[in-house]
Amino acid sequence: MNEKRASIRFIERCYKLYEQKMYHVAYCILRDEGLAEDAVQEAFLKLMKSNVDFKDVKSDECKQYIITIIKHASIDIYNRKKREQELIFFSDENSDFDRSKPEALDEQQQQIREVMDKLPAKYYSVVNCMVVKELSVKETAKELSISEDNVRKRFERAKLLLKTIMKGCGGYEESRAV
CATH class of the missing domain: 1.10.10.10 (Winged helix-like DNA-binding domain superfamily/Winged helix DNA-binding domain)
Structure with missing residues (x-):
């Protein structure tokens, strides 16, 4: 139970610290506010499912991991949108x-x-x-x-x-x- 709470707190700290930065990265890739918001949401869902817990939320490893997740989520959405638009x-x-x-x-x-x-x-x-x-x-x-x-x-x-x-x-x- 304590492990689950620690994971939730980790996600909350990441959200407070990186949400705007993640949105910025997603927007640079997608060029759409709504899709960028979706990418941030998907990235946090992936983060929750991965059960990753860095000792320090501000560490370079944590920051790099989160940037990688948001890039992948944004690219996935971009590719989905592109396929959706092809008749x-x-x-x-x-x-x-x-x-x-x-x-x-x-x-x-x-x-x-x-x-x-x-x-x-x-x-x-x-x-x-x-x-x-x-x-x-x-x-x-x-x-x-x-x-x-x-x-x-x-x-x-x-x-x-x-x-x-x-x-x-x-x-x-x-x-x-x-």
Whole structure:
């Protein structure tokens, strides 16, 4: 029991001492306030799970360990966001789009617009914000006046719908006007 309390106190001291520094590191990597806050939270969760306890919170080893954790958490979030923003039709299974030929880019963009136009308005707006405008989930939720969970779910459903449209299975023809 004392070991658990000591671990909690260690985390509290780390939070008071390094929270702002961790936020700064995360923001430098992610360039987004909300994502930087998420990275700090994830880093502290990882810190709690690791059960690491340095004798001195201000030691160089502790500081370096915490900086490493926040860097990794930030990079993980960055990579997740990047994957989230890539539309399904840029994957290898859809060979209609060839990224290796610059002259095919205009044709690809036209095909992308045509496919996106087949999405219902609520899905189109989420995809447009997150992929075209490159907004975060938080920013998209604010712009569309919906919850972040709703943004994630609509984006997930939009990707599935795009995949269906791209494969030509199930003649889904509902327009954005609906």
